[in-house]
Structures are given as structure tokens and as C-alpha cells.
Amino acid sequence: MTEIMDTRQFFLNRSTRRSYTxxxxxxxxxxDLLLQASHAPTTGNMQLYSVIVTRDxxxxxxxxxxxxxxxxxxxxxxxxxxxxxxxxxxxWCRQRGADPGYDNFQSFMTAVLDTAILAQQFCTxxxxxxxxxxxxxxxxxxxxxxxxxLDLPPMVVPVTTLTVGYPDGDGVEVGRLxxxxxxxxxxxxxxxxxxxxxxYAAKESRPDSRRFVAENGKDSLAQVFTDVRYxxxxxxxxxxxxxxxxxxxxxxxxx
Amino acid sequence: MTEIMDTRQFFLNRSTRRSYTxxxxxxxxxxDLLLQASHAPTTGNMQLYSVIVTRDxxxxxxxxxxxxxxxxxxxxxxxxxxxxxxxxxxxWCRQRGADPGYDNFQSFMTAVLDTAILAQQFCTxxxxxxxxxxxxxxxxxxxxxxxxxLDLPPMVVPVTTLTVGYPDGDGVEVGRLxxxxxxxxxxxxxxxxxxxxxxYAAKESRPDSRRFVAENGKDSLAQVFTDVRYxxxxxxxxxxxxxxxxxxxxxxxxx
Numbered sequence: 001m002t003e004i005m006d007t008r009q010f011f012l013n014r015s016t017r018r019s020y021t022x023x024x025x026x027x028x029x030x031x032d033l034l035l036q037a038s039h040a041p042t043t044g045n046m047q048l049y050s051v052i053v054t055r056d057x058x059x060x061x062x063x064x065x066x067x068x069x070x071x072x073x074x075x076x077x078x079x080x081x082x083x084x085x086x087x088x089x090x091x092w093c094r095q096r097g098a099d100p101g102y103d104n105f106q107s108f109m110t111a112v113l114d115t116a117i118l119a120q121q122f123c124t125x126x127x128x129x130x131x132x133x134x135x136x137x138x139x140x141x142x143x144x145x146x147x148x149x150l151d152l153p154p155m156v157v158p159v160t161t162l163t164v165g166y167p168d169g170d171g172v173e174v175g176r177l178x179x180x181x182x183x184x185x186x187x188x189x190x191x192x193x194x195x196x197x198x199x200y201a202a203k204e205s206r207p208d209s210r211r212f213v214a215e216n217g218k219d220s221l222a223q224v225f226t227d228v229r230y231x232x233x234x235x236x237x238x239x240x241x242x243x244x245x246x247x248x249x250x251x252x253x254x255x
Numbered sequence: 256m257t258e259i260m261d262t263r264q265f266f267l268n269r270s271t272r273r274s275y276t277x278x279x280x281x282x283x284x285x286x287d288l289l290l291q292a293s294h295a296p297t298t299g300n301m302q303l304y305s306v307i308v309t310r311d312x313x314x315x316x317x318x319x320x321x322x323x324x325x326x327x328x329x330x331x332x333x334x335x336x337x338x339x340x341x342x343x344x345x346x347w348c349r350q351r352g353a354d355p356g357y358d359n360f361q362s363f364m365t366a367v368l369d370t371a372i373l374a375q376q377f378c379t380x381x382x383x384x385x386x387x388x389x390x391x392x393x394x395x396x397x398x399x400x401x402x403x404x405l406d407l408p409p410m411v412v413p414v415t416t417l418t419v420g421y422p423d424g425d426g427v428e429v430g431r432l433x434x435x436x437x438x439x440x441x442x443x444x445x446x447x448x449x450x451x452x453x454x455y456a457a458k459e460s461r462p463d464s465r466r467f468v469a470e471n472g473k474d475s476l477a478q479v480f481t482d483v484r485y486x487x488x489x490x491x492x493x494x495x496x497x498x499x500x501x502x503x504x505x506x507x508x509x510x
Contacts, residue, residue, distance in 0.1 A: 007383050011291040011376070034438055036266040038431045040375065043392045044484055045429050052439045059441060088437070089480075092451050096477035101487020106494040109395050112364075113415060116371035120295065121266070124379055128262050135372075137298045140364050151442040160368060174300050176293045182343070183289055184307045186314060187406040196347050222353035225344075229299055230365075232356020239361040 010128065015172055017132025018072045020165025025077050025131065030164075033125050040121035046089055048111035049118050052150045054079040062149050066142035067161065072134045076163035081139065081146060082119040084111035086250075087155040108157070108251040115159045123162060132167030135160055141238040143245045154250040175206060265383065270427055272387025273327045275420025280332050280386065285419075288380050295376035301344055303366035304373050307405045309334040317404050321397035322416065327389045331418035336394065336401060337374040339366035341505075342410040363412070363506040370414045378417060387422030390415055396493040398500045409505040430461060 034051065042048070054060055055078060063081075064073045073079055086102045093100040101107075123133045139146060139161045146158045181199035191199070200221075203209060209221045216224050226232070289306065297303070309315055310333060318336075319328045328334055341357045348355040356362075378388045394401060394416045401413045436454035446454070455476075458464060464476045471479050481487070 007380075008287075008291060011380055012294055014294055016296055031434055031438070032263075035434055036263060038434070038437070039267055039269055041271055041378065041388075041390050043390075044480065045431075046480070046485075047432050047437060050437050050439060050443065052441070052443060054441060056441055083443075085437070088446055088451070088454070091446050092455050093477040093481055095448055095451050096475035098475060098477035098481040099487070100481050101490050102485075104487075104490050104494040105498050106395060106490045107485075109367075109497070110392060112367065113371050113392075116368050117375040120372040120375040121379070123296065124376070125262075125266055133296075135296050135298075137365060137368075140361060140368075150439075151444075153443065153445050156443065176300075177302050179286055179290055179293070182293075182302060182305050182340070183286070184305060184405075186307070186309060186311055188305065188307060188338075188408065188411065189406075190408050191343055191346050193346075193350055196343070196350050199343070200347050220351035220353060222348040222351035225299065225301070226348055226353040226355050230301075230357070230362075232354070232359075235356050235359050235361045239359040242364070243360050 013171075013173075014127055015174065016134050017165075017167040017171060018070075018075075018134045018163070019168040020072070020076050020132065020163075021168045023077070023166040025164065025166075029129070030078060033122060033129060033131075036125040037118055037122035040117050042114045042117065043110050046110075047114065048085055048089060049115040050083045050085040050088070050156060051118075052081040052083065054081065054150075059149065063146065066145040066149070067136045067138040070134075070136060070138065072163040073136070076134075076165040078164045080119075080122070080162045080164060081150060081158050082115045082160050082162070083152060084108065084115045084157045084159050085155065086111055087153050090155060103155075103250050103252060105251060108246060111157075112159050119160050119162060126162075126164055130166065131164055132171070134163045136163065140242050141234075143242055147245070147249075157246055157249050157251070174208075175203060177203065268426075268428075269382055270429065271389050272420075272422040272426060273325075273330075273389045273418070274423040275327070275331050275387065275418075276423045278332070278421045280419065280421075284384070285333060288377060288384060288386075291380040292373055292377035295372050297369045297372065298365050301365075302369065303340055303344060304370040305338045305340040305343070305411060306373075307336040307338065309336065309405075314404065318401065321400040321404070322391045322393040325389075325391060325393070327418040328391070331389075331420040333419045335374075335377070335417045335419060336405060336413050337370050337415050337417070338407060339363065339370045339412045339414050340410065341366055342408050345410060358410075358505050358507060360506060363501060366412075367414050374415050374417060381417075381419055385421065386419055387426075389418045391418065395497050396489075398497055402500070402504075412501055412504050412506070429463075430458060432458065
């Protein structure tokens with residue numbers, strides 16, 4: 001019973017950790033966490049992923065610009081690049097007289113889901129072992145650069161990255177939307193203006209949100225997202241780059 | 256220490272559960288699991304997802320064909336459809352004088368990752384509470400049908416589904432590839448024919464694998480995947496349907 005309560009509190013209180021001590025993660029520890037994570041669900045037990053472990057400081061420095069120099073890349077003892085991987089599976093098929101039909105968007109999406117599920121399971125088991133993790137969403141922005149640095153062959157696409165280390169300092173509680181803001185019973189109930197106001201009220205009134213708005217000279221928190229953090233210009237640029245990379249990697253999109 | 260060991264064994268021994276007892280999952284229990292899951296990482300704390308809870312037996316029967324009548328859909332007390340959702344965020348932006356630029360592929364991928372991470376965190380907390388889950392990969396195949404049944408508006412795309420219930424019977428151990436089959440140190444080392452043989456040897460020699468091959472009249476396990484389970488014909492058909500659905504949903508792909 002105590003154990004169940006502890007687990008619940010663990011999940012409610014977890015948070016992203018971007019700062020790490022200098023303590024290393026020994027290979028046996030990392031490999032055991034990867035082993036635990038590999039028992040996460042995977043489509044048809046195909047395990048359509050690969051993980052690249054970066055420990056070499058020089059390689060971390062080279063990866064850093066692909067992640068817009070977020071400091072956790074060089075600060076973490078371990079950087080894990082999670083890749084959607086049909087290369088291995090397709091090679092196995094060809095070697096066994098089977099004709100693989102995985103050079104398409106649906107297969108790409110299947111591998112992306114397998115990869116994200118693995119990454120999150122790794123994040124959970126690592127955090128339970130006292131480590132801290134930070135996802136790098138920049139992975140899909142600069143996939144071509146990352147693929148070049150890590151020697152990724154065709155049909156291997158970097159999907160997300162985790163920096164991992166023993167956390168330094170305390171985690172920051174960032175809050176979440178209320179449950180009824182994103183859970184729908186039986187059918188999706190679209191949001192009225194009043195519902196939007198109510199769902200985002202707590203988020204908007206947080207001191208850190210108010211500070212973001214002030215620091216960026218904006219009128220609203222939403223404008224910090226649209227004008228500063230995730231702009232149309234960047235999204236459109238990186239959409240074109242990523243789509244082109246995926247197609248060149250061997251997953252041509254249907255026209 | 257005991258607790259840490261238990262957690263490790265829990266992750267190593269978990270498995271997909273497709274059969275459930277008739278025991279219901281009370282709303283407070285389900286909501287608490289969703290709350291725990293919502294503390295999973297999410298890009299920029301945007302929570303780009305919605306979850307549709309299906310309990311109504313009639314709606315489950317209607318959803319069933321979209322999942323190729325996999326029996327867990329009607330057998331489970333709860334079916335959760337996890338959707339990539341930019342609708343709520345965009346409505347919030349517009350209501351706050353912000354100009355959202357999220358009608359693109361990169362934004363779609365960001366929401367997909369948020370959604371998959373949430374689904375996996377839900378799976379973990381549910382399994383830790385004694386529930387069993389089964390992912391339905393059919394969600395991306397028949398997204399248009401699912402969207403119609405669940406009243407999904409534009410910019411909301413079903414990404415994956417979990418059937419959830421108290422498990423009936425024992426879990427089945429399915430095995431995983433050896434760690435060095437999918438973990439790469441510093442750089443991706445492409446697979447030689449000998450490596451492929453070695454990585455897939457244990458999987459191919461399992462009694463259940465041999466049975467699949469025999470039952471389907473094939474020469475190799477790989478052929479069961481390419482010719483029966485995940486065929487080129489189906490992948491290409493559902494690629495076109497899904498891509499068209501995503502574009503119509505408000506995420507046009509760059510040309």
C-alpha cells in the first residue's frame with residue numbers, strides 16, 4: 001500500500017531535469033535501464049528503433065549546435081538519440097527471402113510510435129533509479145545534421161533525444177492543465193471561449209508565466225509561444241527540412 | 256532497496272494484456288491514473304493531446320471495425336483514444352491575440368510525440384495499479400473512421416489507442432532482441448549479414464515463432480511479417496488514407 005502511494009507521488013512529482021552533477025553513469029547501470037525500457041510495448045514486437053549512446057565529449061560538442069546549444073547536451077554524462085529504425089528489420093527481411101513493404105508513411109509512423117514509447121519508458125526507469133532526464137524537441141528540427149554526425153544509414157530517422165545524468169539541484173514544478181481540459185467522455189466536446197479561459201486560467205496566472213510575458217514584452221502567454229518559442233517561420237522551415245530528410249531516408253510520402 | 260528491485264522486475268516482466276475480467280474501472284481510479292500520466296514530459300509544457308474515454312458498449316461496438324474487430328475493444332471496460340491535439344492550443348492562441356503557426360508537419364510531429372509519451376506514461380501507471388493494457392496500432396490505419404465516431408474536430412488526429420482493464424489470465428512473455436542489437440555506442444554501426452543472423456536468432460528459434468511460420472505456410476518468420484501481418488499493400492493503402500486525413504485535419508504537408 002505504502003509502495004503504491006510512493007509510486008503515485010513519484011509520478012505526480014517528477015519533472016524535467018536539465019542540470020546534472022559530474023557523476024558518471026556506469027555502462028552496466030545504463031545498459032540495465034535500456035534493458036528494462038526495451039520491455040515497453042512495441043508494434044508486433046518488431047522493436048522499430050535504435051538508440052545511439054553519446055558519451056564522447058567531442059561528439060557532444062558537435063551535436064550541441066543541432067540542439068541549438070541547449071546546455072544539457074554537453075552537461076549530461078550521457079546523451080541518447082532515439083531513432084525510428086526500419087533499416088535493421090528490412091535487412092532481416094531481405095536476408096530471409098521476405099519482400100519488405102515498409103518504405104512508406106504508415107511504416108514511418110509505426111516506427112516513430114515505437115521509438116517514442118521506448119524513450120518514455122527509458123525516462124521512467126531512469127528517473128526511478130534516481131537519474132534526471134530532459135527531452136530535446138530539436139531532434140526533429142535538425143535531423144539531417146544529427147544523422148550525419150551519428151552515421152545514420154537510410155531508414156533510420158532521429159525522433160527524439162534524452163540528456164541523462166544525476167540531477168543537480170531541485171526539480172521545478174511547472175503545473176499541468178486541469179484534467180477536464182484534455183480528457184473527453186465518449187465524444188470530443190469542442191472548446192467554447194469560456195472553456196478555453198477556464199482551462200488556461202491557472203497556467204496564465206502562474207508567476208513564471210507572468211514573468212515570461214513581461215520579459216518578452218508580450219501581451220499574453222500565448223504570444224510568447226507563437227512569437228518567440230514556436231514560431232510559424234521556424235515551424236515551416238523545419239517542416240520542409242524534416243519532410244525532405246524522411247523522404248530521402250527511404251520513407252517517401254504518398255502524393 | 257527491495258522496492259527498487261521490485262520496480263526493476265516489474266518493468267522486465269510487464270506484458271501486453273488483451274483479455275480482461277468483467278471488473279469495471281471506477282471513474283475516480285481512471286481519472287487518478289490520467290492525472291499521474293499527465294505529469295509525463297510534454298514539449299514546452301503545451302500538452303498537445305486529448306484523450307477520449309470510451310465506456311459506452313454501443314460506441315465500443317462502433318469503434319471495433321476501425322480496429323479490425325480486435326476483441327479487446329469490446330472486452331475492455333475502458334478504451335482510450337489518444338489524439339494529437341493542436342485544436343485547443345490554437346483556439347487559446349487566437350483568443351489571446353496570438354497568431355498560431357502550427358498548421359504544418361513539424362507541429363504535427365511534436366503533437367504526436369507528446370501524445371505517444373502520454374500514452375506510455377498512462378500504460379505504466381495503469382499497469383503499476385494492477386491493470387492491463389493493449390495498444391491498438393490500427394488507430395493510424397482507420398483514423399478517419401475513428402475521428403468521425405468520436406466527433407474529432409480539425410487539428411485533432413487519433414494517434415494510438417489503449418484498451419484497459421483488469422487482466423484475465425497470465426501475461427505472455429514474448430522476448431526482445433538482445434541489447435547490442437539496437438543500442439549503438441557513439442555512432443550507428445550498420446548491420447552485417449552475420450550480425451542480423453545473430454540478433455534475430457533467439458527470436459526465430461522460439462516455439463511460438465516456429466508455429467507462426469508453420470501455420471502460415473511460410474519459409475521464415477520474416478515472411479509472416481511481410482506477407483501476412485504488415486504487408487506492402489496494406490501499408491501503402493493506409494499511408495495514403497492517413498496522410499490525406501492529416502492534411503484535411505489542418506496539417507498540410509510541405510510539398
